[in-house]
Amino acid sequence: MxxxxxxxxxxxxxxxxxxxxxxxxxxxxxxxxxxxxxxxxxxxxxxxxxxxxxxxxxxxxxxxxxxxxxxxxxxxxxxxxxxxxxxxxxxxxxxxxxxxxxxxxALPAPPAKPGDVDKIAKGQQIASTQYCNSCHGSQLQGQKHIARLSGQSPEYIITQLKNIRSGARIDMDGTMGSAARGLSDQDIEALAAYAASLN
Ligand code: HEC
Ligand code: HEC
Structure with a gap:
């Protein structure tokens, strides 16, 4: 493996x-x-x-x-x-x-989306403990070959995280697969709400 x-x-x-x-x-x-x-x-x-x-x-x-x-x-x-x-x-x-x-x-970033306050707070906590920011940036704005998550559609993020977790979507070097593997469905929903709430 x-x-x-x-x-x-x-x-x-x-x-x-x-x-x-x-x-x-x-x-x-x-x-x-x-x-x-x-x-x-x-x-x-x-x-x-x-x-x-x-x-x-x-x-x-x-x-x-x-x-x-x-x-x-x-x-x-x-x-x-x-x-x-x-x-x-x-x-x-x-x-x-x-x-x-x-x-x-070069286009202006998507606007922040309001969401469930508790979910967003939980998502922020998971993003910090799981080091999502270390790759996706402090505001999840993305960098280099790593996607911007801030202002992204939460539904889209949920689908992608589940697909990456299951292996249905392969990732280029395995790092994102490792990051997604330990996430529960609730974690994923919270992370998506948090990312969407950022600008
Ligand atoms: C019919 C609608 C449709 C059209 C037209 C379309 N896309 Fe997409 N695009 C999608 C969908 C749906 C996804 C998400 C696919 C998935 O589920 O993984 C996507 C995903 C993407 C992604 C991945 C983004 C990410 O964050 O990973 C890029 C980049 C992209 N499209 C670029 C383009 C470009 C460039 C064009 C024009 C040449 C284009 N798309 C035309 C529907 C479309
Ligand atoms: C070690 C670096 C790294 C870490 C840590 C990391 N990611 Fe990623 N992430 C990536 C890379 C690289 C990709 C692109 C994968 C590919 O398509 O090959 C990606 C892709 C994604 C995507 C798909 C985005 C899109 O537009 O399609 C989502 C969603 C995502 N990451 C969320 C997260 C979350 C949430 C965390 C924390 C639990 C996290 N990532 C931690 C590197 C990382």
Whole structure:
């Protein structure tokens, strides 16, 4: 088991290094204006402002660009499946992904969502004891390849955490799988309410 995870991690690192290294690929810098044009087909679900049209679709506004790019690569490679995203990502080039990520990441963050005060307080406590902040940022705003959770739809977060916990959604290096494994359904609901309540 350990060996499998390590091999996967090494493959991801190698793949990502190749993708981002200017020596190996002569990539143009990410272009948010081009990204907006390329994202027209995405607006129907994720919104032109990066705020999605329904609670089962993630907000993309202010997501770290690397996180958006990583997830699109996983959909294109069919390592991650969900919604119609595998089909939608299939025709995107690496440059398309970087441009679209530049567009969405530069948009204003989604507004904080009010929720059950006790649930939110419990979620904050779990986030601190489980070190969610150490990877997702002090305000769960995301960083590098790690998703923004603040202002995200709670329904979406609940679904993803359950899928990551069960292994239905694989994660690139196994770290998020380990983080989700010990969470109960109640923990997950509290964490989702807490994350959604942040801006
Ligand atoms: C028909 C609706 C629909 C359209 C159109 C659509 N998406 Fe999605 N997208 C979804 C759904 C639903 C999910 C969540 C999938 C899941 O359940 O894991 C998602 C997930 C994502 C994610 C993962 C976000 C995260 O936080 O992990 C990214 C990135 C994304 N979409 C980008 C795009 C881009 C770029 C386009 C346009 C090329 C696009 N989507 C078009 C419905 C859509
Ligand atoms: C060691 C670093 C690390 C820790 C700790 C961690 N995460 Fe993550 N998290 C990640 C990474 C990396 C991903 C992206 C996984 C992938 O798709 O490959 C992720 C993805 C997620 C997602 C999916 C987001 C989306 O937009 O689809 C959620 C939800 C999430 N984490 C919640 C949490 C919560 C809640 C905690 C604390 C219990 C936590 N994470 C702890 C690294 C971490």
């Amino acid at each position: 350990k060996l499998v995870i390590n091999t996967k991690a090494i493959l991801w690192v190698a793949f990502f290094t190749a993708l981002t290294s200017p020596i190996l690929v002569s990539a143009a810098p990410p272009d948010a204006t081009a990204g907006k044009l390329k994202a027209q087909t995405c607006f129907a679900c994720h919104g032109e402002n990066g705020i999605s049209i329904s609670s089962d679709i993630p907000n993309l506004a202010a997501q770290p660009p690397l996180s958006i790019t990583y997830q699109l690569i996983q959909f294109r490679g069919q390592q991650r499946k969900g919604g119609a995203m595998e089909a939608l990502a299939a025709s995107l080039s690496d440059q398309d992904m970087r441009d679209i990520a530049a567009y969405y990441s």
